[in-house]
Amino acid sequence: MDVIRIKDLAIFAHHGVYERETLTGQNFLVSATLSGDFFKAAKSDNIEKAVDYGKICHFMHAYLTSRTYKLLETATDNLSRELLLNFQQLQKVELEIKKPEAPIGLPFNYVSVSTVKERHQVYVSIGSNIGDKNKNLENGIEAINKLEGCKVLEVSSVFKSKPYGNVDQEDFLNGAFLMETIYSPQELLKVFKELELNAGKGHLTHWGPRTLxxxxxxxxxxxxxxxxxxxxxxxxxxxxxxxxxxxEIADFKRHPVTMKTVRQMLEELKASSPLYIIE
Structure with missing residues (x-):
């Protein structure tokens, strides 16, 4: 990935725990390392295809001066997330906010908080065997696509399968999709659990029936x-x-532990076990 660096952008803002910090304000220094694929801009020498780092500086200034946070951790986390949401060419943001006038009462250079946020590519399995199964799958994918910081990139066909395990229940409809997200694994898991819960009944039995x-x-x-x-x-x-x-959408994808591709895993499974897929 290509990199743009912004070093010690000076911003006067009102962040801090103490009242004098939020009322009087103080100086902050913001540094950002912005990563992405800038190939088209480099080859075309066209400003329209480039990341406008001047615009990014003004965005960070406006963001930090229009809000008040008690913690640098909160300011840094929220600003890095907003940079990814508002500048689609960026794949990764490394952000540091320095506080050279922190009320410590001892000689020091500065206190700072750093964070890293980036876009992730995630492959997801989706299934349903309660109610209108096709509609449940469609609604689930649509709900994910509407989430801030999430985008569904590719969706497989739908396949019918026998239930996995020994629980007596209806056949499943299953699919897979590729999505992009700025969430962490745990954040994405929490979102998925909420979507499953909102979809309706199910998830009461291990390997049991699922609406989503x-x-x-x-x-x-x-x-x-x-x-x-x-x-x-x-x-x-x-x-x-x-x-x-x-x-169907990622036969080339390689397991980071076994180093087998999805296609290899599928062929090995077909050779060794009865299949649940029936359509």
Whole structure:
């Protein structure tokens, strides 16, 4: 990726815990490292295709002077997110806000808070076996596409499959899609859980019926483990109803641990296990 750096942009604003900071104000210094693909601008020498760093400086100035935050952490996190939302050419924002006049009472240079925000490409499995299944899938994808900071890029065909596990229930409709998001894995998981809950009944039984089921399969090439989320999805290599639609849009995608492609995982599963896909 190409990089633009803005160093120590001076901004007088009203952020801080103490009343004198929010009333009187003080100087802040903002530095940003902005990454993206600037190839078209470089080759064409056309300002219309370039990232306007002057506009970005004015945006950061306007953002920080029109708001008051107690914590630098909040100001830094919110501003970095807004830069990605408002400047689509940016893929990654590394932001640092310095506070050289912090009320510490001892000699120092500055206090600063830094954060990194970027766009992520995420592959997701989607399924439903309650009610109008096709409509549930469509509504789920539409809801994700409407979320700030999220964009659905590609959607697979819909496949019918037998239920996974030994729970007596209707057949599923399954698909997969690729999305772009500025959310972290845990933030995206929280959003998906809310969408599943809002969709209606289901999720009361392990491997049971679902109005809407959303599973994160890949998140860039990250390996992520927490109590409630593992990425890549730990059981995807055993699920043809995941791999079949995923292979339609990402047969080339390589598992960051096993280094097998989605197509390889699917072919190995077909050779070793009965399939759940029936259409």
């Amino acid at each position: 089921d959303l599973d994160i399969l890949f998140f860039d090439d990250q390996i992520y483990d927490s109590r409630d989320l593992q990425i890549p999805h730990v059981d995807m290599a055993n699920r043809d109803f995941v791999l079949v639609p995923l292979a």
